[in-house]
Structure formats: structure tokens, C-alpha cells
Amino acid sequence: MPKGPNGQKRPGDVIGTAIMVAKIATVEIEENSASEGKQQGGKRGGAARAVSLTPQQRSKIASLAAQARWKKV
Secondary structure (H helix, E strand, O other), rough: OOEEOOOEEEEOHHHHHHHHHHHOOOOOOOOHHHHHHHHHHHHHHHHHHHHHOOHHHHHHHHOOOOOHOOOOO
């Protein structure tokens, strides 16, 4: 099954596409349900990780990220 730009599943043929559009129109399925769940999971995971790290660990991670960002190519 082909995937859209955000990884959502899409039908590969015209009939499958028509059926999917009809299901979206009749609210049998939601259009963006998969991507919204991923976004919420990432937000929760980042917050949980920040709580579990010590201030020294957070500082080390931040300095490594800054070095990687400003590293000359």
C-alpha cells in the first residue's frame, strides 16, 4: 500500500481511493488520526525524559547538541 508524505496509508488504485474518500465523508474513519497520535506521543516522551534526567545530564546533552549544530563542515 502506498504511503503519503506523512507516512499515512493510501490505497494504490482508483476504486480504493474512492472508497476511502467515501469513508472519510461519512466519518467512518478520520483523515489525520495516525499522525496526531505520533505527535502527542513525542511530546509526552520528551517531557518524561526531561523529568528523569539530572541537571548535569541535561546540560551535557544540550552542549553536545550545540556543538553538533555549529560544527563546521
